[in-house]
Amino acid sequence: MQKWSALITLSLAFFIIVIDTTIMNVSISVLVVDLNTNVTGVQSAISIYAMVMASLMLIGGRLSDVIGSKRTFLIGLVIYSVGTTLASLSNSLTMMIVGWSVLEGVGAALMIPTLQVLLRNRYSGADLAFAYGIVSAVAAVGAALGPIVGGFFTTFISWRWAFRTELVIAIIVLVMARNLQPDEASADRPKFDYVGALLSVVGWSSIVLGILLAQQYGFFLAKEPFLIGGLEFAPFGLSISPVTVGFGFLMVMLLFRWESRLEDENKDGLFKPSTLGTPFLKPGIAVRFVQMAVTAGFLYVFPLFLQLTFEYNAMQTGLALMPFSLSLLVMAVVGARLSARFYANHLLIIGFAIVIVGLMAIGASIQPGITPQELAFGALFGLGLGLIASQLLNLILSLVSPEQTAEAAGLNSTFEQLGNAIGVALIGTLMLTALSFGMQQGISASTVIPSEAKAPLTAGVEESVQLISDTQLEESLTAAGADEAISTELLDIYTSARTGSFKAAVSLLTFFSLLALVLSLWLPKRKLVETEAAGG
The missing domain is CATH 1.20.1250.20 (MFS general substrate transporter like domains)
Structure with missing residues (x-):
């Protein structure tokens, strides 16, 4: 022991x-x-x-x-x-x-x-x-x-x-x-690389924060000015979001230039950029980045859909995720056994294909009046993801020499977490944007809501719409003393818009999965006979 x-x-x-x-x-x-x-x-x-x-x-x-x-x-x-x-x-x-x-x-x-x-x-x-x-x-x-x-x-x-x-x-x-x-x-x-550490923190953080800011300030054009000490910041009418993301990418570029300089001078840095020059390593890490964005996005969207649409509590949500969780666990074990018989890149392509089919089935089932049983396709998504998880990290680390393993693992871990962060941030921003658009379209087309009430309602939606359950919306409308007919109409419009926002989220996850599948075509044919590293 x-x-x-x-x-x-x-x-x-x-x-x-x-x-x-x-x-x-x-x-x-x-x-x-x-x-x-x-x-x-x-x-x-x-x-x-x-x-x-x-x-x-x-x-x-x-x-x-x-x-x-x-x-x-x-x-x-x-x-x-x-x-x-x-x-x-x-x-x-x-x-x-x-x-x-x-x-x-x-x-x-x-x-x-x-x-x-x-x-x-x-x-x-x-x-x-x-x-x-x-x-x-x-x-x-x-x-x-x-x-x-x-x-x-x-x-x-x-x-x-x-x-x-x-x-x-x-x-x-x-x-x-x-x-x-x-x-x-x-x-x-x-020696510790303080300059590289600063560039790393500022660069990666700015990219993620920029995407998060898009929810309030807009993806490209400013929905409202960004205030700094009472001063408005909206250069050329741009949202603060692309400015912050652009600044982040600039810092990351400087990070790689700085680390390359240290490596050329044989000095200690955070990492060695030359490691990324290893054949096939860049597409491998790119696939990992996208896969983690899909995984994190799904694990954010699916529980949220269950809790807002069916008003599940946390335990019911966890149980509803069991088909996904168990299929992921089973296929992760089965996939590891397939490593000696099949090429890892072929298994990855099959895995992403299964993920895409599962997401398309989930997206098609998300309609008004959907029942929980129709979301069982989450198990199909889990099967594909489990097969991917059993292969991808080991394949990435098999591309480098033993001396480069720690370096490659560190870069891989960074892009894993970046995929997590950007996946959730992008999905959340897209859902709010789709919800706002759907609400505005529904209000504009309504024959129940008085014309004079449409403009202030639309403005309110654009400014402060949030993802909530039907019960929460009903309580808010009752507290506001809204007319019963208008309340019913707004509830129907909101439910439809919320459903549309979830469909948009699943569509984005499907697109990301397709992108990962295409990137997998660039990975080498290689059989993974034994596990090289933990993770997955």
Whole structure:
């Protein structure tokens, strides 16, 4: 048992990180009420969490080289514990963002890159392969059980106790961490790249924040001016969104130029850009980025659809996600067994094809009057995603030499989290835009709503429309003293527009999946006989 104590410790740590986001996804409706916010606010918290991880993942990997992997892991674990404590006590969206999105995100970004190093420090050969397999299984089980665990806590106890349970596990991990083997002492520890770290944080964060700002200020042209200290900022009538995204891309370009310069001068940096010159690595990471955007987008849209359309509680939502979760888990195991018989890129293409068929079936079934049973195609989506998960990360890491594995894994992890953040941000922005457009079209075409009331209603929709349930809308209309006929008409218009917004979201996910399938055509024909790394 002593031999595997380090594996148990790291698996527990990875489990709470994997399960964490699913708690938020199934608890959206309750969080909206308890934190006195709206769906957009919770969506922003989810995106910011992934954004923080994306911007700090490379930093976490480099920090482990500078101060040691065990120390970096422990610092990350302590920060994560403080964050989950603060999240459990949150009484506002701001407090939740600070605790969950920022502190937990920072902690996870320090812990994840050190997992592989700590496993390699303790195990080798067949033992290392077994350890990687266990960590991969933990990730799959966490993803499958997350909706159920989160739903149970939220419905029967409180979502706060889900975070408190994470804290208990984190404390257990902290006590067990003495079994982790530290890095060998070295006199030539690399220097930390402060300039690269700053460019990484500012660049990746600006891209994600720019997309989030589009919800309020518009994708391209400004719906309203952005205020800075009372001064309006809308250059040439542009929204702050494309300006911020453009600034982010500029910072990322500078990051790559800076890191290339350091590499050319044989100095220590966050990463070596030359690694991306490895044949097929760029399309591999691009596929991973898009796949994670699709996964995160689906896990945001599907629970939200269940909670707003059928008014499911968190537990019902978790149970409704079971066909997806179980099919994902089963196919992840089956797919791993297929690795020795079939080319990985062929399995990826088949996986994305199944995902596309599943999403198209879900999109076609989203109509007014839909029943929960018609969403069973989520299982088909899960099958495809499980097949993809069983192949993609191992294929990416098989493209590089053993010396480049840590470098490639760090870049892959960064783009994974960036895909998570951008996927949720884009989907949320698109849904609000589609909802607003559908509402305005419905109000304009209505023969029940008086002409003189249409303009103020349309203006109100454009300014403050949000995704809510039918019951919430009925309560708002009743509180406002609206005429019964107009209330019924507005409810019908809103329901239709909300359905359209979900269809638009699924259409975007389908497009992304098609893009990933096309990108997979550029990957090499290669059979993966054995697992090279954990994750998935």
